[in-house]
Amino acid sequence: MQREQVSIPKNLLYILLAVVYFALQSSWGRYFSVRGFHIDLLPCFVAAAALLDGPVEGVIMGVAVGVLYDVGFVGIDGVYPIFFLLFGFIAGSLSRLTLSRNYVSMMMLSAGEMILIGLLRYFCYLLPMHGASFGLVMQQVFGGAVLTAALSFLVYAPVKKISKKFESR
Known part of the structure; x- marks a missing residue:
């Protein structure tokens, strides 16, 4: 079994970029919506890192x-x-x-990933705490997933550039 090399500078750049997107999304993102669906690009970082670099970077x-989500969003702390760690590992594999x-x-x-997050939010937070309607929540979840997938190039392009820069080393 071959041991995988983890590039700390590359992962720090990924995290720094995610923090910048988180700050932009937290401050300006709530004012922008497309047909009532809000932009949530933060989960795309997990998918991009896992896809381009494998399960280790997906987990990191x-x-x-996940920590940024816990800091900024309502839900069960x-x-x-845990969800994003598991998703990063599975997507990287x-x-x-x-x-x-x-x-x-x-x-x-x-x-x-967005659909799974929506289901997690619904069953762990919205249903027990607020008794939210499954149909209305899923409408928002699927609309948000389509919007996220359409705009995921905003995350994919810089992450791919960082990944390629560190690939040759």
């Missing part, structure tokens, strides 16, 4: 994005880092086995 970005490292795979992973 998963924990970082501690669930997001899939990228090694079946998925190609291209933008179409990124869109599929991002959409799937």
